[in-house]
Amino acid sequence: MIYDKSSGKIVDIIKNYARKHSLWIVAYGTGCGAIELPPTMTSRYDAERFGIRGSATPRQADVLLITGYLAVKTLKRVIRTYEQMQDPKYVIGFGSCTINGGMYWDSYNTVKALDRYLPVDVYINGCMPRPEAVISGFIELQKLIEAGKANGAKKYKENLDWYRENQRKVIKNWKMPDYNW
């Protein structure tokens, strides 16, 4: 659940502060951007300094990184992964492909604008973004969390029908359980 910082509840401020410093990424390299994650996470750039680390399953994760293009086949799995994640959860769009299709703008198999299918909290520019850019993206996300503005999950819940409509438009065979969360 998402709270607004302006509501001024001290408990929210504490919650957001805590969330901000513990961002676990679900280990799903959906696209080529995943290649910059190992350098980001390991000794050279050491993203653990920010409380960022990988998590094996979506159930324990807070952040879904969409590392670039999403093939339609992957989109289906990504939606399922996202819906299995528990609040608080955030989506980071990684690189050009998530914004406007990137270099696969004319491919028949990749979705072009990620925000039609999943609520994206932060986009990182680049193809692919350097570790510095990745860290900046996380810092931006942390700022949003602290300000109580990273409410993509809330948006998703509220506009689920719209998202579903878009998702079903590209996923021809929709055989997925619905999660309540």
Add this chain to the structure above:
Amino acid sequence: MREKETTLYLGPQHPGVTGNMMVKLKVAGDTVVKAETHVGYLHRAFEKLMEQRTWMQSFPIVCRICVPEPDPNEENLARAIEEIEGREVPERAKYIRVMILELSRLAAYMLWMGGQAGTAGLYTVPQWSVGDRDYIIDLFEELTGGRIYHMYIWAGGVRRDLPEGFADKVLRTMDYLESRLPEYDKLFFENAIFQKRAKGVGIIDKDKALEWGVVGPPLRGCGIKHDVRIDEPYEVYDKLDFVVPTHEGGDVWSRAMVRRQEMEQSISIIRQVIDKMPAGEYYNKVPNPLNWYVPEGDAYVKTESARGEFGYYAVSDGGLKPRRVHVRGPAYVHGVSLLEKILVGANISDVAFIMNSLGVCPPEIER
């Protein structure tokens, strides 16, 4: 008593698999009875996209075909075009290309080391090897302007000459990496855990290896000495002095040792290249890319990438755009038919481990 068979889906969201792919396993107890690979999660239709783009416009997209090691793609496409066109490449460009290919091989092995160790539960190794790999990436950044996707090799040569003082930097980095290798030995290759996990696991039948289309380190891990750099030397590999290490056994351990020894060879090749690199032109200009009609013809070219034979079959119909470019990634065979064969009988916990040892790279399977 026969145990009940269960179906397990390993991936596509799984920390151990080598990318966005899935292996459907039928297991009895914790032994794999049947394995079926499912790929296509990274399909971007490169070959279709290349038919929409001119030859020159294809260069920026081909490097995306294999993410950990993009350079063989650029080099292959460039060489395919050069073969169709009959275009000469300046000697210096050839040396620069070899340097890049070897640097990228090193980088790919460092990344592989991290993955292989990670799937064995050794988490210090990736911290080291991926961190050290970054020094090679820094070299790439300085030379090509990009960390991961270099877009530096193109038809006719390379895009820019070496920056000033670059050769010294390469040599310094090589010295550093060489000094690190014994430490990796101690930490990883001699590690009892790794040896115990790797020996006798994921065995490829030596007699069948050639017929099954096994290439690269997995083939040399079976004790068969084949390497495109020797069999069909491209660029200037015939002028360089190096050995192709082999290892009997055909298991994960042998493959790891082959890679370990090749890292030394790569360092030696890079030193030789820098030593022998002639001065002169680095680019034999192609016509204006808006009006570049490549004559009719076809060519199959291949490179030895970190995972094995990387082939490009390119067909030109005399037009502005390729008629067809078909990519043969080494993982195409390793990741589908071979994997399905050698996973049978393996332990579940070894599946990701074996996949890593084959260097399965999904983006080059489905492209």
Add this chain to the structure above:
Amino acid sequence: MKTQNINIEKEIATEIQNTFHTAEVNIKRNKRIEVKLRNDLIPPFLSYAKNYLTFNHLAHFSCVDWIEQNEFELVYIIYSYEKGVIVLAKTRIDREKAEFVTTRHLWYQAETYERELHEMFGINFKGNDRLNEFILEDWEGIPPYRRDFDTVKYATDNFYTRPGREDAKDVRENVTKINKEEIPEFAKEYSVRSLK
């Protein structure tokens, strides 16, 4: 590289020519032999090449769509480790009734290639029972790698493109507007800007 002798290539080419009289054999360069065959001769040729000429490595199996001639060209790229030579065995099949026989019995991994070509070009390989979904999922319509499949159109029809770029102008058009120049219809396709 071109100056190297091509004796072994000549030997192989002669041998192939002597066995398959209708084959069109030519040496493209050193280490590359092109063999064009009638499509019913491909299975015996591959079997012969593998078992007698030691071409035991199926390096690649590709398909080229020659839509103008209504044909698919199948290209088997086989390699002999012993001889160090690559043979490109080519044949043409009808595009409408795209059917061929499997070579899975010769090379196990041919199955994967055949699955891909089946999916991407719609070629049916008789004898291969695993021509199921491989890369695509729930694909409807013509196989995407056929040249008559328009990927740009498909992408614009099915996927959302972000707005905000509608004010883009074509330079040539803009210049003609400044000039009040009228480009005749027959000349329009010669505008470089279309990159056709």
Add this chain to the structure above:
Amino acid sequence: MALNLKGIISPYNALKQAGRKPHTVQYPYKKKEAADRYRGFHFNDIQECIGCGTCSTICQNHAIDMIEIEGLEVGPGDSGLRPRVDNGRCCWCALCVDSCPTGSLSLTKDYLYVSEDPNSFLLIPGIDNPDGQNRKSWISNGNSLLDYKRIPMRELEGQERVKSFAEVVLGYNEEEARTEAARCLGCGICTENCPVHMHIPEYINAIARGDDKMAVKIIYDNNPLGETCGKVCTRRCEEICAFTKRGEPIAIRWLKRYATETVENEKMIEEIVNPTILPPNGHSVAIIGAGPGGLTAAYYLAMRGFNVMVYEAKEHAGGMIMYGIPKYRLPLDSLDKQIEYLQSIGVEIKFNTKVGKDISFDEIRQHHEAVYIGIGFEVPYKLGITGEDASGSIQAINFLREINREKHIEIGDKVVVIGGGNVAIDAARVSRRLGAEVTILYRRRVEDMPADWEEIEGAEDEGVIIHPQAIPLEIITDENNKVKAIKYANAEMIPDPKGGRPRPKIIEGDEHILEVTTVIGAIGQEADYSFLPDDIKEKLEINRGRIVVNEDRQTSIPWLFAGGDIANRRADAIGAIADGFNAVKGIEKFILKEDK
């Protein structure tokens, strides 16, 4: 299995590293500068950029749009558009930079941009990031994708040339033409400077693709004298070619020449061009003067179904391109081929018919609904110095005309030509071919000469001496009133206080005498309007010797149209062709509107 003791102990070696300084890049507290070649965001030097849009074409991601920028001042040779990059498409491959002909586009070291708004990823380089100027990293180094050097034109050697009137320029062969044509980027900015706006990128692309016939067809769409232009055009188009900023422009003229020369005769032209000729519409137009303008007007009028009659005073059509341009630049058979083609599709020419002498202007007016005048400038300016009327002092324009008629003119062995335009150079080079030593006297500096630099160079190659900053004072004659010598003074250049071009001023006392056998004056010409009846002359608005026309080349008298030298200041063939071409639209508008 035996206990692997070494394998258990050796990993502990890693503990050695414990005290070492970590190599972590402590971003964002400590920043690591990107490499000198890093490919980050675009930067565009807005002033250098000419909006050719090559970046937009080469971009395989369709990431670059060409858009109008508010408040951007656009000079000539600029499409007025500038690139905008969609960073949601870009892959920073820098193909755009490597194919930028002006070198204005580059990539910078900046790469950081993070936003919640996916619509905020459009960047107008150079405008949105003006500070990128100092952050440039990947720059176009001039040796990237484009070829800045044109294929050199093969010519006869200077020594060889002066022996005959053979064509100096040999023309491209097929391979050279294809290579040169392939250099073109197809932006079409060049067409802005072409008065008739020929479809330059289209026909060049047709040549690049190997389709010469299509190139010819495209050329004939608005220029029926393409071959002439291919040989002698003043090619202002090349001045603003996108390549000029850093290299040599596309050889537009030579490519046109190549394409049109592939057609051997007028029948083949007709086959290739395959013009749609409308059925006769019953209207009739008269054209006075079969110069390039008149012929162009006649050609397109005839195609539109008009009945056209061209009145030509001389025995051959072509006007100045026939009588003014020496045959080593434009051979007669080439011109004949083009004129025969025009005649073959219905252009009628009445030769040896001087209006005002053989036929009155009023008569023409009575027979035709509209009249186009393209008589050109035929009357030379006088030098205005003593001795000008002596024998041996001739006018270049008359001299060239007689030589082109293959008449013999005695000029002796020492010729001086006065003037610096193309006519002067032509006269000088013709005189060289007649065996004389030639000196050109010109008032200003060489760089001020209005002639084409190629012509000037050609003249120098042939041994013509150019004497700049020399002002003739007097022609000295002998007792038979024959030219003996010329007296001239050297001049110095005085800067114009108003900022105009510097003026020559005679240096007192620095006078010289040059012995010559012939003096050829070539300081300009004017028109002869004497054939016009007085009432028309009165109504006709004439400004400084030129008839004032509107955009449709219509004069102040609605049925009277004019073009060529008498109406425009360009004084070249293509300018006249443009006038003829545009007059057709005007005449059509005028007559057909009258119809309704």
